[in-house]
Amino acid sequence: MSDSAGRSARLPSKTEYAEAVQDLRTAFTDPSLADGVLDLDRRGMPRTSSGRNAVVFRLLGSRGPCAVRCMTRAPADGARRYGALSRYLETHSCPALTPATWVERGVLVSGVWWPVVLMPWVPGDTLDIAVSRRIGDPRALRHLAANWRVAIRQLRRSHIGHGDLQHGNVLVDGDLRLQLVDLDGVWVPGPHEWPRADAGHPDYQHPGQGPELRGVALDSFPASVIFVSILAVAADPALWDLHTQENLVFRAADFARPGRTDIWRRLKKSPDPRVASMARSLAADCSRAAEMASGPEELVAQLSP
Known part of the structure; x- marks a missing residue:
């Protein structure tokens, strides 16, 4: 939140942000944004995507297509968190993680400056839509699950914790390549700690997770939930009837x-014995400490040869 906004001020609504960005030259000070072109729908309204914490606008500027993420819910220590991430990525590569920059005086709404997060525009579907479009295509879904393992390995090798792995924060392109977005809960190694932005999406988080969880352990359980879910639906498309807008299965x-x-009970009878086995391991992890939960690599390693 900008100093000019005050710590206790109410964040703008999605509608207020949409009205503000109608005139880019007054909404933004960054020339690459102020001189850009806003992506509009057929009615001439800003085309947006939104989640639990923000509304995102697509702009075509001098730096190429970019996503302008306007917060409807303030992240904890947002400026410091995104600053630490930007510095860390200068010396550590993580291809699956979409880089993001915090801009303190980001967008002007009703005379008040509010921060935004700038990211390159990532084309593709959210993970749930990508899965739904491939129901009945087990080969494609297994390929997607394999690419998910790769993305999680990249996070681990970089010692980064995303902090909120869930379908809405994973974008999938036409070649089933994955990108992770929405980094409000990201964790990077460093001399200073900060509180988590929130506890993550409840339909992906370990039931015993507490605020003390840090590092790559943040992602082990939700990463396994996503991995098992994709493979389970590949083996038994009927499981997709458990899907809602809030979850996979x-x-x-x-x-x-x-x-x-x-x-x-349904996973226990999965046509794929590997899915049944990994589901048992995932269920067992629910009763263990959150920091002991297995990630996708451990689930695969536990399979019988």
Whole structure:
């Protein structure tokens, strides 16, 4: 939040942001944004995507297509968090993670400056849409799951924790390549700690997770939830009837009752024995400490030869 906005001020709504960016020259001070072109829909309104914490606008500027992420919910220590990430990525590569820059005086709304996060525009579908479009194509879904393992390995090798792995924060292009976005909960190694932005999406998080969880351990359980979900649907497309706009096939209630809800019973009978085995491991992890949860690599390693 900008100093001019005040710490207790209410963040603008999605509608207020949309009205503000109608005139780019007054909304932005960055010349590459102020002189850009806003992506509009057929009605002439700004084309947006939105999640739990922000609304995103697509601009065509001198630096190419970019995503302008306007917060509807303030991230904890946003300026410091994104600053640490930018510095860390100067010397550490993580291809799966979309770089992002915090701009303190980002967008002017009703006379008040609010911060924005700038990212390169990443084309593609969110993970849930990518999966839904490939129901009945097990080969494509297994390919997607394999690429997910690669993305998680890249995070681990870079010692970065995303902090909120869930379908809405994963973009998939036509070649099934993955990019991770929405970095409000990101964690990078450094001399200073800060609180997590939030606890992450409940339909992906470990039931025993607490605020003390740090580092790559932030992502182990949700990464496995996504990995098992994709492979489970590849083996049994009927499981997609458990999907809602909030999840893939698991819900928070399933993690609270490991092995005792419908999804666990159906996974136990999966046509793919590897899925049944990994589901058992995932259920067991629900009853262990969150920092002990297995990531996709450990789930695969635990499979019988």
